[in-house]
Amino acid sequence: MARHRRELLHHFRLRLALAFGLLGLVFLVVIGRLFYLQIIRGAYYRERSRRLILSHERIRSHRGTLLSREGLPLAQDRPSFDLALLLGRIRGARRIVRRLRRALAPPRWMVRRYVRTGPPAVKFLANGETAVTFRYRALFIDPYHRNQDVKQAGERAFRLPAEYRQAVRPAVERLGLSFRGAMEGVGGHFIAIARGRESLNSPCILRQALPLKLAMEVEVRNEAYPHFVVIPSARRAYPRGRLAAHTIGRMAKLLPQEYESHKASYAGSERKRYRMNEIIGRQGLEKQYNVELRGLWGEEILERDAGHHRYSTLDLVRPVPGADVQLTLHASLQRLVEDAFSRSVGACVILDPSNGDVLALLSRPGYDPNHFSADYPKLRSDPERPLFHRAISGAYPPGSVFKLVTALAALRYGLDPETTYLHCSGSLRVGRRSFGCHSAHGSSNLRRAIQRSCNCFFYQAGLRYAGGRGILEVASWLRLGHPTGIDLPAEKVPPLPELVGTGDPVNWSIGQGAIQVTPLQMAQVVGAIATGGAIYRPRLLKRVVWPGRAGPGAAPRPQRTVQLRIPPAHLKAIQAGMYRVVNAPGGTARRAWRGWRRSFKVAGKTGTAQRTTARGVDNVGWFVGYAPFDAPRLVFVVVVERLTTREAGGGTAAPIARRILEAMPEDLLRTPAAASPIARAGTD
Amino acid sequence: MAVKGYFRRFDWFTFSIAGALVVVGLLSVASASSSGGGLRVLIPTGTLKKQLVWVFLGALALILLTSFHYRQVLRSAYGLYIVGIILLAVVLVVGRGPGGVRRWIVFGPLRFQPSELVKLIVIITLAKYMSENKDYLRLRGLVTPFLLTLLPVLLIARQPDLGTAFVFLPVLFGMLYLGGARVKHLGLILLMGILSLPALWFVMHDYQKQRVITYFYAGQASRHAQLSNRYQREQAATAIGSGGATGRGLGRGLHRFLPARNTDFIFAVIAQEWGFLGCLVVLGLYALFFFSCGAIAERTREPGGRLLVVGITALVGAQAAINTAMTVGLLPIVGLTLPFISYGGSSLLASFLGLALVLNVSMRHPIVFASERYEMARTMDRMDHT
Secondary structure, rough: HHHHHHHHHHHHHHHHHHHHHHHHHHHHHHHHHHHHHHHHHHHHHHHHHHEEEEEEEOOOOOOOOOEOOOOEEEEEEEEEEEEEEOOOOOOOHHHHHHHHHHHHHOOOHHHEEEEEEEEEEEEEEEOOOEEEEEEEEEEEOOOOOOOOOOEEEEEEEEEEEEEEEHHHHHHHHOEEEEEEEHHHHHHHHHHHHHHOOOOOOOOOOOOOOOOOOHHHHHHHHHHHOEEEEEEEEEEEEEOOOOOHHHHHHHEEEEOHHHHHHHHOOOOOOOOOOOOOEEEEEEEEHHHHHHHHHHEEEEEEEEOOOOOOOOEEEEEEEEEEEOEEEEEOOOHHHOOOOOOOOOOOOOOOEOOOOOEEEEEEEEEEEEHHHHHHHHHHHHHHOOOOOOOOOOOOOOOEEEEHHHHHHHHHHHHHHHOOOOOOOOEEEOOEEEEEEEEEEOOOOHHHHEEHHHHHOOOOHHHHHHHHHHHHHHHHHHHHHOOOOOOOOOOOOOOOOOOOOOOOOOHHHHHHHHHOOOEEEEEEHHHHHHHHHHHOOOOEOOEEEEEEOOOOOOOOOOOOOOOOEEEOOOOOHHHHHHHHHHHHHHHHHOOHHHHHHHHOOOOOOOOOEEEEEEEOOOOOOEEEEEEEEEEEOOOOEEEEEEEEEEEOOOHHHHHHHHHHHHHHHHHOOOOOHHHHOOOOOHHHHOOO | OOOOHHHHHOOHHHHHHHHHHHHHHHHHHHHHOOOOOOOHHHHHHHHHHHHHHHHHHHHHHHHHHHOHHHHHHOOHHHHHHHHHHHHHHHHHOOEEOOHHHHOOEEEEEEEEEEHHHHHHHHHHHHHHHHHHHHHHHHHHHHHHHHHHHHHHHHHHHHHOOOHHHHHHHHHHHHHHHHHOOOOOHHHHHHHHHHHHHHHHHHHHHHHHHHHHHHHHOOOOHHHHHHHHHHHHOOOOOOOHHHOOOOOOOOOOOOOOOOOOOOOOOHHHHHHHHHHHHHHHHHHHHHHHHHHHHHHHHHOOOOOOHOOOOOHHHHHHHHHHHHHHHHOOOOOOOOOOOOOOOOOOOOHHHHHHHHHHHHHHHOOOOOOOOOOOOHHHHHHHHHHHHH
């Protein structure tokens, strides 16, 4: 009973005391740990928090290589060094950013009455200060502000501390950079920080691709280069220079508005998302296959010391390298084409008609993507438009090359391939107008008319048999007026002319008037004739080679756009005509092709079109065709522009095509073609 | 109750201690979310304004909950319990949260975390059950309190929110222990629990293990989040250590890189800005709060009220202990707030409601119609049994 009484008295109180004892023990351990961290190790942590900068950085992934058909690199990432200045250690850097942010925000009175017409303009004054100008337009037209730009100029936003300028100046000059340019770079970086596009801890890059010698100098003699750091980076290099520059494309920084729209629309993996200031593919294949080439960003949370040196890594997510993209483009054939063109302005397409593989694609004049940014001002203002991809987007009058289309249209509407003879007396009167031919060819059937490129024959074929409607109909079947769908981002094709009344069949039938085509479209037309009516979507992608995956990736299946049903007799006549253009006496390309020694035969068609541009009247010379004649493996289109009005396609474009085909690697011709039996029509 | 009587009976002492903790919390939230130091901290940021709104709401709830007798709360305990379970089930379906966890119910701008309220509801339910059924003094009788606790624990662990789920265990054990359950029984259960974990693990098939893992980790902890734990620890240690003995001063901490600095890791901000001495003060305030609660429990003879106070004290104590131990790097990182101090509406509201219950018990001295003291009743019970 006594035991129970004791328990009775102390039961709750005892248990409460024991429970509090346990809680107190935990608190004591916590206090002990606090004592250790704050009192014993306090100095260490204080120093560490003062000395080390924590930063959350992204790690660029290795961008994949663009490979030619043979496996040669056409565009690749090369390790390089960037020279950068550190801004975080500038005295009062945060204050500068705060002031700048205030200066960049428009004043309130302005917001109420004006609308912004552009980002504020930033100008660097000679004394190292910065002036910010706001561009605003009056919202309401009132008598005082007649809808003019209002500029609030001369806002002196910030000035870098003199000691920083003095410390940096000798080093900048020793590196051969302009001090003013460097300070402008720093100012621009500060403005990017104020706009929230960069962080204060991110180094301001002054020069990319620093020569190795200078990089080592800065690294080794670190004390002579205060605030400078060398950052390992990668540079996109184009080892073959100008080769296929338009097709390969180029890289550029993501624009702020692109970033915003991408951010708003994107719903995929965070690591695939575009980042601020990222360098992305801007044109050509670099843009088309940007997603595959790019890989995934890595991320790292790390500590750096005052000299931007890595101190410790707290968290790391490795980047995933991008895939290599192998192209159908044959680098040595492309080289051949570029050499054959020498200084001519124009374009060339060579493709495999049995699957759409583009083997060579040239646009002249070109540029060297390795020096793009330096050359850009000159390239942009050049009247020859060297940045324009003529092979896929250049709209040219086709001239006599279009007679192939007229021929197919006339055959469809009753012209007999063998027995219809039409007379040429040197010109043709239609109503009150006279249309000329380059000589009086007498009476010809279709193959002879193609061989001699007789205008009168095709005037009559177009007028009597096809009509304007028929020509446009067949042209549309041959995909003229439609994009080819090549895997390049900037294809732009001219529309076919509108049919008004009966149209203008006379001019259209010889490829003049409102008819315009791109070289790539013309290659499709020739491909259809060579293979018996099949048109494949042109493609530059051979396969995507993912890193870490065994074996080459699967090649995409060829995509057939259309399969026309052309009667074999019609095809045979046109093919025979094209054969004779090159090989028979009196053919329009006969002179250029004389003395041909290679084992295979070529079929072709010349063309010359007059065009009127802003710079006056010039001639466009064409030579299109396919080879080998009996088993077509490739289709070629050569366009030369800026000819005088006396020059013709047979004398300009045909010799270029011959130079290309003469040196053509044998292996491109030998592989068995998936050609239809019709394509092997006899040589008559 | 007349207003005058209300004020006279109000437990101003306990209330002031909790109020002091709330003020500490407001200052820390202000400085953790502000950009300047010194007095600039007092310029209200969005975070601080929100927290002030919640303090106001919490105070209103406190007045409301102390204005009627706590027995009425106990009376509706089972109804509350069902509502709580339904809320937890609903949050598993429609809940939102960072990284795929389902933790909050979102109504427009309002975000509400049911698990914070369920903590209190479970305490109320246990107090009600244990004040009316004395069979927990036997081993078999412990089954019901355990089941009552485990159901919400499993639902919360599914969200997944292991920290909150875990905190129910010290509450349950604390209430059973102070309610008079036999140490032998509690020890046995604890031992069995500890032993069965690895044993269970060994007899389970691989796919079952996988299921258990995915049960608790469903959607949680992307690789990045797991990796970030080390980062967070380092950051917290640097922040705490750099505070030294007297701290950097209000708003002068460098905690820009400290994740969850307003919520789970607010103690690191306090440690950095107020130093070791400041930490002692804060922990001292907590200790005072516990003692004050202990005194209330001790002088309350009515078992329901006493168990209510005991449960809430255990909850606040466990959360404070786990949170501070986690912040200083003694425990793995789990998502638990520091009561009265951390930013966050649901957490603060729950703290206020808990405080209101304690004050409510403290204000009322119900007449117990048993002639014996509460311990006596229980002892008699036990004697009958033996």
